[in-house]
Every structure is written in C-alpha cells, then in structure tokens.
Amino acid sequence: MTNPRIAIAHDYITQRGGAERVVLALTRMFPDAVLYTTLYNAETTYPEFRDVTIVTSPLNRIRFLRTHHRAALPLLAWASSRVRVDADVLVASSSGWAHGFRTTGQKLVYCHSPARWLYRRDDYLGADAHRSLIGWILAALTPALSRWDKRAAAGADRYLANSTVIAERIKNAYGFDAEVVFPPFGVSPDGLLEPLPDIEEWVADGYYLVVSRLMPYKNVDQAIEAVRERDHKLLIVGAGPLDAQLQAQAPDNVRIVSNVGDRQLRWAYRHARAVIAPSFEDFGLTPLEAGVFGKPVAALRAGGYLDSVVEGRSGVFFDEARAADIARALNEIEAHDWDADEIIDHAASFGEAHFHAKLDAVIDEMMNERG
Known part of the structure; x- marks a missing residue:
C-alpha cells in the first residue's frame, strides 16, 4: 500500500x-x-x-x-x-x-x-x-x-x-x-537558553513559574495571591486579555512577561524552583514541560492533570483553585525531597x-x- x-x-x-x-x-x-x-x-x-x-x-x-x-x-x-x-x-x-x-x-x-x-x-x-x-x-x-x-x-x-x-x-x-x-510535551530541554531580561537577579534563589494564557478560567490571579505574602518570587509567562488587570494586581515579588520564545522559556523552566498549574485544563502540557527539566509541579486536582501528574513523584495536587490551597501546595513542594531524575523519567514517557x-x-x- x-x-x-x-x-x-x-x-x-x-x-x-x-x-x-x-x-x-x-x-x-x-x-x-x-x-x-x-x-x-x-x-x-x-x-x-x-x-x-x-x-x-x-x-x-x-x-x-x-x-x-x-x-x-x-x-x-x-x-x-x-x-x-x-x-x-x-x-x-x-x-x-x-x-x-x-x-x-x-x-x-x-x-x-x-x-x-x-x-x-x-x-x-x-x-x-x-x-x-x-x-x-x-x-x-x-x-x-x-x-x-x-x-x-x-x-x-x-x-x-x-x-x-x-x-x-x-x-x-x-x-x-x-x-x-x-x-x-512541546519544549525540549536540549535547545539553547536565553535569559529573560530583569529576571536574572532571581536565579540565585529560584522562583515559582506559571506558564499560561492570561484568561479568566486560567486562575492566574489566584497564583499571584498565593505568593503575595511569601518570600519567594513568582514569574508568569503568558499573554491574554487579563494582562493589564494582572499587572495591576501583581506585588513586587511577581513579574509577568509575554512574547517569550522557546530559548527564553527553556531558561525560565531551568531556573524555576517549581511550577504552578492552577487551571482546569483539557490536558495541560505545563507539568510535562516542567518535568523534562526535573521540576516538580503544584497542580489543580482536575482535568488533564490527573493524567500527567503523579502525586508524590512528579508533583502535588491542590483541590480548589484558591490562593490558600495553592499556598498549602507550595508548602508541600518545599517540604518534599524531589528526585529530579525520577521526574524527568516520568515526563519522557509523554x-x-x-x-x-x-x-x-x-x-x-x-x-x-x-x-
């Protein structure tokens, strides 16, 4: 044939x-x-x-x-x-x-x-x-x-x-x-890296990362509120109709960047402490993109994340897309001893x-x- x-x-x-x-x-x-x-x-x-x-x-x-x-x-x-x-x-x-x-x-x-x-x-x-x-x-x-x-x-x-x-x-x-x-997953860890302007100063301590379109159902506002009183930083990579609203909401430890190419996105994943995935996604590639860099994810216990996240191995879940629930999940992330190689192996199966x-x-x- x-x-x-x-x-x-x-x-x-x-x-x-x-x-x-x-x-x-x-x-x-x-x-x-x-x-x-x-x-x-x-x-x-x-x-x-x-x-x-x-x-x-x-x-x-x-x-x-x-x-x-x-x-x-x-x-x-x-x-x-x-x-x-x-x-x-x-x-x-x-x-x-x-x-x-x-x-x-x-x-x-x-x-x-x-x-x-x-x-x-x-x-x-x-x-x-x-x-x-x-x-x-x-x-x-x-x-x-x-x-x-x-x-x-x-x-x-x-x-x-x-x-x-x-x-x-x-x-x-x-x-x-x-x-x-x-x-x-769509972002390979093997390509070139390019630093994001004004974020390099955050590399020493790392930061939490959200990669998302800035739309109402993505719950990015709740991720912002979850880190408002924390010492850690939050980097948001994305664009969308809520850009101006979220920029106005963001405290000093949160930065939002858009028009990011793959080299810069690889750099962002490489230096993150962990990734936050707060939206109800049909599948959601973010946990897997985080995974190929060995980074754990705090994800909403719903939708496609139930297929792509293994609790305790590649990340943790929170039950509601609310700031308090996300903050508790970040506490779990910080308290857990993550095996980067195990996270990478899980992501590789996708x-x-x-x-x-x-x-x-x-x-x-x-x-x-x-x-």
Whole structure:
C-alpha cells in the first residue's frame, strides 16, 4: 500500500499554546503535509509555522480577525464549512472548528476539547455566562452552532481525545467513544537558553513559574495571591486579555512577561524552583514541560492533570483553585525531597516519539479498514 496523502488542520493559528505545539508536532511527523486553518497570524504564534505551507479561509483577509480571533466566532462555522481539503487522511486538531473542515478522504479528529463556548460556557467566560454581553451573544448562537457542531463531529471517521476527561466530554457531547492519545510535551530541554531580561537577579534563589494564557478560567490571579505574602518570587509567562488587570494586581515579588520564545522559556523552566498549574485544563502540557527539566509541579486536582501528574513523584495536587490551597501546595513542594531524575523519567514517557507511533498506528488502521 502506498503512503497516504496526509493533510493537517487546526481551528486557527493565532496564538501560542499547547494545542499549537501539538500542531507543530504533527508538522514534524508529516513534513510534506499542507496545514489548513481559518485564521493565521505569523506575528502572534510560534515562528516555526513560517516554514509550513498554510492554506487559510476567506476570513483571513480581514486583518482585525487575525489579531482578534474571538471576534470571528459568529463566522467560524461558516468559514470552517467552506474549507475543502484534498487528501487521503485529514488529521484535524480541533477545539471546536477544524473537525468541520471538509475533505475528499478520511477525517481523523484529534480533539483537545469539544467547544468550550457550547458545552462549558461558564468556564470559557470565567463567570456566569448569562451575565455578560458575550454570554448573551453566545446564548443566541448556541442552537445553530450546536447543530453545526454535532453534524461536524458525526462526519469524522475516527475521534481521538487528548486526555481521559476529554474522552468523557466527547461521550457526553456526541454520544460516542474516543480513544485517548496523550499529546507530547512541546519544549525540549536540549535547545539553547536565553535569559529573560530583569529576571536574572532571581536565579540565585529560584522562583515559582506559571506558564499560561492570561484568561479568566486560567486562575492566574489566584497564583499571584498565593505568593503575595511569601518570600519567594513568582514569574508568569503568558499573554491574554487579563494582562493589564494582572499587572495591576501583581506585588513586587511577581513579574509577568509575554512574547517569550522557546530559548527564553527553556531558561525560565531551568531556573524555576517549581511550577504552578492552577487551571482546569483539557490536558495541560505545563507539568510535562516542567518535568523534562526535573521540576516538580503544584497542580489543580482536575482535568488533564490527573493524567500527567503523579502525586508524590512528579508533583502535588491542590483541590480548589484558591490562593490558600495553592499556598498549602507550595508548602508541600518545599517540604518534599524531589528526585529530579525520577521526574524527568516520568515526563519522557509523554515524548513525541510515543505520540507519533500512536498516530501512525491509528492511520494504518483507518487505511486498512478502507481497503
């Protein structure tokens, strides 16, 4: 059997996050594949995408939407339905849109989560959805978007989930089972390091590290409050709509930096005392990225962290995303004698080679079933 023609899809490529790192892993696995998406902004996502052949939807002609992709939400179902992909297998990395792209061949969906704005609206908005203007808009759009979403999901030939909790969410949303294939960690410890300006003075004593988009459901504000009265420092790497609010909230022992490249991110992980992961994540790569540097993590006992953190071996859990709970978890981190080699070994089991092998096996099965 000849090698199938593979194409890759992703909702929109306008930011830097775990899902985008998974897409980069797919491009390394299929270096000749064309990448299809609704919106692409080279300035706000990972620079490696510049080396990939990318085909966008007509929405990409609107500059404002490339820099404010959330404003495109009412148009994305329409745009996604008009993406046509000529391939034997389309590997669609989806959190709500790419699973609706049309293809001449088979469609394999790698699901980071069924659409949060449909099925977890309060989490997505960070407050009771009905209290905000965008919540009212979403409520008005929900019936039509929900019908579109379920038709798109039913059109897939195979569904994969990135974590156990997402497999359960897929079952609840669509009524079918999805195999769990964990994503690979995205930051290798072997590359070059570049110090972060104004943070080098913190290296001697170390610091706690949060790597996160600055959005309401990420609970970064609670991590800030957890260290407000501590002697230790907190470095936050990320960008998002809460940037100004969190900058105003931050005490002197907290610093927030954005537009950080991989060299600087490696440096940040290398010199951290421990990493804080305070949000409910579908999977959440941060504990594994910390792990490849031998750093323990204090993580919320929920979501994908239940798959990626081994309590007492690679980190500790806290039960609620509240400052007091996070502070207690940091006390546990400081009191424990961590084995860096053991942490690294655990993270290595989530490497890119394992991810590639799993996907290869699934694609082979799909092609054999098709005959």
